[in-house]
Amino acid sequence: MTSLLVRRARLVPIGPASAPAQGTVDVLVEDGRVTAVAPGLDAPAGVEEVDADGRWCAPGLWDQHVHLAQWTLASQRLDLGPARTPEQALQLVAERVTTLPGVPIVGWGHRSGTWTREVTVSELDAVTGDTPVVLISGDGHHAWLNTTALMHLALPVRDSVVRENEWFAVYPRLATLVGNDGTSPEAVRRTLDAAAARGVVGLVDFEFGGDRAEWASRWAAECDVLRVRWATYADTLDDVIAAGLRTGDVLPGCDERATMGPLKIISDGSLNTRTAWCCEPYADAHRLEYPAGQPNLSGAELRYLLARAHAHGLEIxxxxxxxxxxxxxxxxxxxxxxxGSIEHAQLVGRDDVRRMAELGVRASVQPAHLLDDRDLTDLVWPGRAERSFAFRWMLDDGVELALGSDAPVSPLDPWLAIAASVHRSADDRDPWTPEQALTPAEALAASVDGQPTVGTGSRGDLVLLDADPLAGGSDSAAVGGALRTMSVALTVVGGRVVHSVL
Known part of the structure; x- marks a missing residue:
């Protein structure tokens, strides 16, 4: 932790009881904590100074749901986002095979939920030959592999996609297919630097197949840029318990900026894959093996994991x-x-939102998903849109909201998440179920890891913004546009500058 004096900043009020600050103030951070906020502070000897020049100062932003290695890899993978049909996806793959013959292909981002037919391994084989190909859906819950890739990854040969638990189990083995998979410390450092440039000071890492020693290695290799909470899955839970690690403990080999996070449990699937477990069947249930989706664990298995993790001091x-x-x-x-939390909480019952509040269970939500899932929801969950991404219900009922991205499903960009929660549209259409929208102040408060308006005792995690994020206005499209393009001048973690354009 280091020390810093920020001069002439305007404080952004956080929380319903906060009032806008009058004029500018200086903010002194010493040993990682804010120790004074007032105009004209005296600078302690040897403390670095920066001039905010009237910029807006807020607590640093968090992304509460990231798959960091996958997000780092995404920039190196074949982008299938533009593919609106299986034929378009196959054309993109065929072009890559022609351009780089024999080189294994990992693609990412197709949204097959709106495709009108199921895909087959045989049609992928027809355009790829012996080149191993793995095409990961944009929700991360299934992959379309050709036969060569299935065999390489020791999966049973079939003519359909690999879904849910079977896919999650094989994902860590992708490195055996593509060799240097782009998740070196240098690649991760670039990802963290890019996040810092958007004002991010911390993230929760839900990467599949990782282990705690990986973060110790990264820390030693100068990836100590942001605060990190590392989540375990059931397959590494025994190791975490044996090490005596509880949520909030410092990860071995790191400092207090890298800590033990929760146990992550994937209890159902996704909308795009039609495996999210619902109370009513999907509209296209005739196409599905499980008309209403299905759970990934039995009720007994789910309760066993929660009870075991809870008994050993872990959130879930x-x-x-x-x-x-x-x-x-x-x-x-x-x-x-x-x-702990419900991650995603995409489709909810009204009474369950109230129960979430009564239990003190946090809603960790990803607003940018509603931009992608709007049309699909209307297609396969007809009549359920008002219960989708129900942020207003949650906030009004007293549920704690925590915003994130689920990167690489959505970009690791907190301003995109904030904007999506305020203006629920990604195009020229009117906002989708606008009654569930948040105000800019509410969305920002859900993005700062529970931190209040910057003041004495606050974490020394700060951002300086070139515009007022709470400027508001009656035109939600204009407000959303301003939030999406928010310019970050300075990002500070524990008093240490990790991004600056001053």
Whole structure:
């Protein structure tokens, strides 16, 4: 931790009781904490100074749901986002095979939920030959592999995609297919630097197949840029418990900026893959093996994991997208007394939102997903739009909201998440279910890891912004546009400058 004096800053008020600051103030950070906020502070000897020149000072932003290695890899993968049909995806793959013959291909980002037919391994084989190809869907819950890739990864040969638990289990083995997979410390450092440039001071890393020693290695290799909370999955839970690590403990080999996070449980699937577990069938249920989706664990298995993690001092982050999955997860929290979050909470029942508040379970949500899932929701969850991404219900009922990206499903950009929660549209259409929108102040408060308006005792995690993020206005499209393009002049973590254009 280091010290810093920021002069002539305007404080951004955080929280419903906060009033806009009058004029500019100086902010002194010493040993990682804000120790004074007032005009005209005396500078302690040897403390670095920066002049905010009237810029807006807010607590640093957090992304509460990131798959860091996957996000780092995304820039190196074949971008399938533009593919609106299986044929377009196949054309993109065929072009890559022609350009780089024999080089294994990992693609990312197709949204097959709106495609009108199922894809097959045989049609992928027809354009790829013996080149191994793995095409990961934009929700991360299934992959379309050709036969060569299936065999290389020791998967049973089939003519359909690999889904859910089977896919999650094989994902860490992709490195055996592509060799240097682009997640070196240098690559991760570039990703962290880019996040810092958007005002991010911390993230929760939910990477599949990782282990705690990986972060110790990164820390030693100068990846100590942001605060990190590392989440374990069930397959590494025994190791975490044996090490005596509890949520909030410093990770071995790191400092207090890198800590133990929660146990992550994926209790159901996704909307795009039609595996999110719902109370009602999907509109295209005739195409599905499980008409209403399905859970990935039984109720007993879910409760066992929650109880075991809770007994050893770990919070739990439970992925639940469908309303049936949300209800089951809340029942498990109630039965075990565990603390933590529902990750995504995309489709919710009205009473379950109230129960979430009663149990003190946090809603860790990703507003940018609503931009991608708007049309698909209307297609396969007809009549359920008002219960999708129900942020207003949650906030009004007293549920703690924590915003994130789920990168690489959405970009690691907190301003995109904030803008999406305020103006629920990505195009010229009117906002989608605008009654569920947040105000800029509410969205910002849900993006700063519970930190208040910068003041004495605050963490020394600050951002200086070139515009007022709470400027507001009656035109939500204009407000959303201003938030998406927010310019960050300075990012500070524990008094240490990690990004500056001053």
């Amino acid at each position: 982050a439970t992925h639940a997208i469908g309303d049936a999955a949300v209800a089951e997860a809340l029942g498990a929290y109630a039965d075990t007394g565990a603390a």
